[in-house]
Structure formats: C-alpha cells, structure tokens
Amino acid sequence: MSDTIQRFTFANLPIRGEIISLDHSFKTIANQHQYASAQRQLLGQSLAATALMADIIKIEGKVALQLQSTSAVKLLLTECTHQGYIRGLARLDDTKTSDVLNFQEWTQGGQMAIxxxxxxxxxxxxxxxxENAELASCLEDYFIRSEQLPTYIQLFxxxxxxxxxxxxxxPGNSQDTTTAEEKAEAFDHVKTLAQTLTAEEALELNHQDLLYRLFHQDDVTTYPEKPIEFQCGCSRERNEKALATINPEELVEMVQDSGGQIELVCDFCSNKEVFTEQDIMTFLSNVSPSDSIN
Structure with a gap:
C-alpha cells in the first residue's frame, strides 16, 4: 500500500470526497516511540484525519490536530503541511489505557483543537x-459547526x-438549482453506501477498487493521487532559535550546570542535537539583542 491521498467528486451529486492510505509513513512515526497496539491505532487515525483536513482546507501552510484530556490522552498532536509532510506524537497514561482502543473513555473530560x-x-x-465515541464523529461535529455542511468521516x-x-x-452557489431536500437525499445516499465499508476492505483495497466497491452505481471522477510522507521539520537552526528565547546569562548557567553541554531532543522524531559550552558561547556572540529575551 502506498502513502497517498486522493480527491474525488460525483458528476451528478453535490458532494466531494477525499480518501487516504498510510503505510510506511505511519510505521516510521509510530516506531519512533514504544506505543502499544491500541495507542498506535489512535495515533494513526489522527494522522489520517489531519492529512485529510490539510488537503481539504487547501492552504499553503500547516494544519494541526491536538487532543488533550484528564483521562488517558494527556496529549496527542499530529500535523500535516500542504506538501503532504506529516508527523505526530502521543503522550498517554498507560495506567488508563487498555489493549482495545476506547476513544470516549481515553479522552474523557477532554477537548480537541484544530x-x-x-x-x-x-x-x-x-x-x-x-464528547463522542470516536475521533471521526468528533471531527464530523467540528465541520458541521464550523462550515455548516453535512460531513461524514471514516477512520480505520x-x-x-x-x-x-x-x-x-x-456549498451552494447562485447557479445551484438543487433543493435542500435533494441535497440531503444525495448525501444520505452516499453516506449509506460508505457505511457498508469494512475495516478489512479499507485497509487492504487500493483506492480505485475501494471507490468502485462503494460507488460504482454513481459517476465518480478521481483526481491524481498526492504522496504523503513523514518529515519532521526539526533542525539545529530551529533549536538555536529556541535557545535564543532564553536569557543569555541563564543559558550559560544551564550549560555549565549540565556538565558542559545541552541536549535537545525532538519530541516527534527523537532526533538529538547537542550544544557544547563552546557552541553556546559562539552562538551567543552571533545573536543580536532582539533575538533573545532580556
């Protein structure tokens, strides 16, 4: 299975769609941390959802999905850029999780930020x-509230x-002659077909076969697939910018108290950057007053 996202439309129905499959990129992200099976599945759903939103919203930039709760999910953060670069991390309380993903229980008392x-x-x-039993239904509610458009999402x-x-x-336009009742019927029709999809089919079939399986009775137009891949975006330059926000005297004290070097580890990819005391002194000599907080 390739890591791709693909847009499709219906010739005779006022509905748009996106479909995504992740394999290598998901395994690369999940394998960087010791997530249990159910935790990996939640992270995977979030990665797919974030990439779908990034492609749907169509901005040049980044879309992030963040979950936080007072229960098992302390923090789950996934990001996707308009180029299709994804990354993600999850911090969960293992004492409150189980071998089976229970989204509602794991996110009790929580909130979702997009x-x-x-x-x-x-x-x-x-x-x-x-407030819902699955991440997909929480996202559906978000789109209905924010865009006032019927939305259906499946995540496996x-x-x-x-x-x-x-x-x-x-959304309607001035040339649209379709009635509200006709639009509702069309969406219910497509949603009913989509609901017949099984997890096994979703995870094994390629996009063309899957869309035919679901919507062969409708005239579906597919558009070129777009690749999705893992890319963290962390760098030594970004770490230097983070260090520049620290008071120079405190920074020097930090490196001395740390045995002559500071280690910065990326939460997403676990990449480690080491800054020695000499690195810090050289770095500070090149930082303008406006780059640091005094």
Missing amino acids: TIEPNQGKRYQGVVPL ASDDKVFGLFLQAL
Whole structure:
C-alpha cells in the first residue's frame, strides 16, 4: 500500500470526497516511540484525519490536530503541511489505557483543537469538547459547526496501516438549482453506501477498487493521487532559535550546570542535537539583542 491521498467528486451529486492510505509513513512515526497496539491505532487515525483536513482546507501552510484530556490522552498532536509532510506524537497514561482502543473513555473530560497556520496570513484555531465515541464523529461535529455542511468521516487503523475517508456536501452557489431536500437525499445516499465499508476492505483495497466497491452505481471522477510522507521539520537552526528565547546569562548557567553541554531532543522524531559550552558561547556572540529575551 502506498502513502497517498486522493480527491474525488460525483458528476451528478453535490458532494466531494477525499480518501487516504498510510503505510510506511505511519510505521516510521509510530516506531519512533514504544506505543502499544491500541495507542498506535489512535495515533494513526489522527494522522489520517489531519492529512485529510490539510488537503481539504487547501492552504499553503500547516494544519494541526491536538487532543488533550484528564483521562488517558494527556496529549496527542499530529500535523500535516500542504506538501503532504506529516508527523505526530502521543503522550498517554498507560495506567488508563487498555489493549482495545476506547476513544470516549481515553479522552474523557477532554477537548480537541484544530489549528490552521498559513505561511502567509492569520493563524486560526477552533476548540471543541470531546464528547463522542470516536475521533471521526468528533471531527464530523467540528465541520458541521464550523462550515455548516453535512460531513461524514471514516477512520480505520491497524498496527501498521491507516485508512481515512472524507465526504462532504458542497456549498451552494447562485447557479445551484438543487433543493435542500435533494441535497440531503444525495448525501444520505452516499453516506449509506460508505457505511457498508469494512475495516478489512479499507485497509487492504487500493483506492480505485475501494471507490468502485462503494460507488460504482454513481459517476465518480478521481483526481491524481498526492504522496504523503513523514518529515519532521526539526533542525539545529530551529533549536538555536529556541535557545535564543532564553536569557543569555541563564543559558550559560544551564550549560555549565549540565556538565558542559545541552541536549535537545525532538519530541516527534527523537532526533538529538547537542550544544557544547563552546557552541553556546559562539552562538551567543552571533545573536543580536532582539533575538533573545532580556
């Protein structure tokens, strides 16, 4: 299975869709941490959902999905850029998880934040409570509230594969003669077909076979697949920028107290950058006053 996302539309129905499959990228991300099987599945669902949103929203920038709760999920964060680069991490209380994913129990008392961060323009964040039994239904509620458009999402994950399907009614325009009742019937029709999909089919079939299996009675147009891959984005330069936010005197004291070097480890990919005391002194000599907090 390749790591791709693909858009599709219906010739005679006012509905758009996206379909995604993750294999190598998901395993790369999940294998960087010692997640149990059910935890991997939750992370995989979140990765697929975030990539779907990034492709649907169509901005040049980044979309992030964050879950936090007072229960098992202390933090789950997944991100996807418009180029299709994904990364993610999960911090869970192992004493409150089990061998079977129980989303509602794991996220009890929690909230979901969706952050849209364009390269140019204003950052936007929407926050909603986690009140449903599955991540997919929480996301459906978010889109219905934010865009007022009927939305249906399916997410399936095993230990090493992930699948996602997104269906949404198209917004109307001045030339649209379709009645509200006709639009509702069309969406119910497509949703009913999508609900027949099994986890086994979702994780094993390729996109073309799966779309034919679901919607062969409708006229579906598919568009070129877009690759999805893991890319963290962490770098020594970014770590230097983080260090620049620390008071220089405190930074020098930190490196001395740490035995002559500071180690910064990326939470996403576990990449480690080491800054020696000499590195810090050289770094500080090149930092302008405006780069640090005094």
